[in-house]
Amino acid sequence: MTNETIEQRLNRAYSAGFESAVDADTFPPGLTADVVRAISARKNEPGWLTDWRLKAFAAWQAMPTPDWAHLHFPPVDFQAISYFSAPRSQADGPRSLDEVDPELLRTYEKLGIPLHERAALAGVVGAEPGTSSNIAVDAVFDSVSITTTFKDKLAEAGVIFCPLSEAVHTHPELVQKYLGSVVPQRDNFYAALNSAVFSDGSFVYIPPDTRCPMELSTYFRINARNTGQFERTLIIADRGAYVSYLEGCTAPMRDENQLHAAVVELVALEDASIKYSTVQNWYPGDAEGRGGIYNFVTKRGTCLGKRARISWTQVETGSAITWKYPSVVLRGDDSVGEFYSVALTNNRQQADTGTKMIHLGRNTRSTIVSKGISAGRSQNSYRGLVRVSPTAAGARNHTQCDSLLLGSQCGAHTFPYIEAANSSATVEHEATTTRVSDDQLFLCAQRGIDAEKAVSMIVNGFCREVFRELPMEFAVEAGKLLEVSLEGAVG
């Protein structure tokens, strides 16, 4: 396949890159303790939460920005960013789907959000969520949660699914108990920043022995200019509960970089199971690396109880820079942690992503499957830690880390860290690096399949093990997204 075809495919436009003209209430740029107080006041938060934020802010001020990742970018001016932006009025919203930006609707469609939900998501006045779908959606537009669908049906099952800002008022005991219990305020630079200024996000609680009756989903979108997005998600699965949760993200195309520093905390009690899937399609910047989202995210789950299970599945195709390590702390005996990842970088994108599996309980098990695809001039790094503490007798880990290179100017890197402090532990690490070969492309061509289709088929095949972990409807979307993101990358 020639570089020409590759270039053509690579240059297909980012389809979620539109900007929505929404009248917004936006704070002036800059971050001080007063700004933190103002955010808290705007949300009518109780005193304990204001103090919690201020403590995080104080910690953040004393922290250096992390520089250990295999990422290169100019320093971020944290005083040039606005830390709060909200659409001024939802009553002024569109009256019907016809008035909604069709691009926005297409984005929802691409994310696999069911049609009935799109009207409600797009803020159509009076739109009621449909009843035929089995996915409940929460949408976070810049700093605030716009709408949460299917609340009633979920309430019947005892499931709480609402914006975190609402849960602070309606379920303060749960929020106060678990907020920061997995990712403490001073965990790292970006987590501390998030703790100080977090805007909104989703809150989920599944009561004991309850299987959440539908998929839960949050859709994040950055719209306003010079705004950071700092959402915070907290999911608690009580004893014997099960939930599957999907997160999708997009942002407009802009020349300047935008900051996204989110925190996700998962808590799984005894016999509980949480499946968290992400399809991340933040704007990746243009072919020369101008613009794009800086995605600095801390995601972690704790298997608090025995036999708990937390599974992360991520498909990362967007962002100029990705710094993200969804992790599991395996505290309960016999608990299970899983990480399935596809990270695709193209053009000048940089990704440093992977996971941490911290084995504390006995007979805890973890599985890591990482598929990195590098194209263009991108740099794609897997960074993973498997730590077996002295208490984790019989712990097992299996890591499989595969890289696929398309073209000759990209880089794939693997940084596995293994710390085993218990002699009964079994830790396995397998890694491969392959290229889409000319012979594979010729075999496809000889059977009538053109290069574009062949590359997408080969890449999808490479990602199969991970896509299998996604909820069915999103697996198809993920495949398509990969195809669009790749746009012709073989040399």
Next chain:
Amino acid sequence: MSLIVIDNLQASVNGKPILKGLTLTIEPGTVHAIMGPNGSGKSTLSHVLAGKPGYEVTGGSVRFKGRDLLAMAPEERACAGLFLAFQYPVEIPGVSNMEFLRAAAEAQAKARGETPPPAIDMMRRLREIATELGLHTDFLKRGVNEGFSGGEKKRNEILQMTFLRPALSILDETDSGLDIDALRIVGDGVTRFLRDNPTHGVLLITHYQRLLNHIVPDVVHVLTDGRIIETGDRSLALRLEEQGYVGLVDRT
């Protein structure tokens, strides 16, 4: 109309001439065998006809079903009905045989302006073909050639050929690395294909006469040093086996 007319074909690899004026015509419904020693240009011929990058055609012409084959992209040649059974089939991990062949059938149907058959029909046919070739139907769910034994890979090529029904199939040393039983299965598969598709043609490229016990050729050619030096019927292959290429080359 002849299926393929190769006229005075000359081709080089890295500037080194390999084919030095090869002329060959295949009529519909006939089986041709090309035999020749190592380095005579047998595989180069198959690759040049299929359009594999890295080969430079320096002279001559090839007309395939009346069209200028050498002007067509590899996938166009495939869609026009030219099939190459690879000597060393490559793996495509994670892409199932079924998915691969469906993509191929759909691409070929589209190129011909036809509607591809429904997926369910394709699956049924593929299962039938697999069974005929002594392959378990699970075989269709496995990645293309992924972890296949040498014999399975070759049988997979015949499966693809049977499914795609090309007008002209070039079998590039499909017999190499096969044991006696596998050879018989492959031979029977090709024979069955020709019986079901009586106007199609096959070009067998082989070192050995033994494949020709299973697939009876109408015409046998001997290729040495990039040229066909002798053409005859089946008895030529038997004579070759007795005398060797050296004997034949010395005599001519």
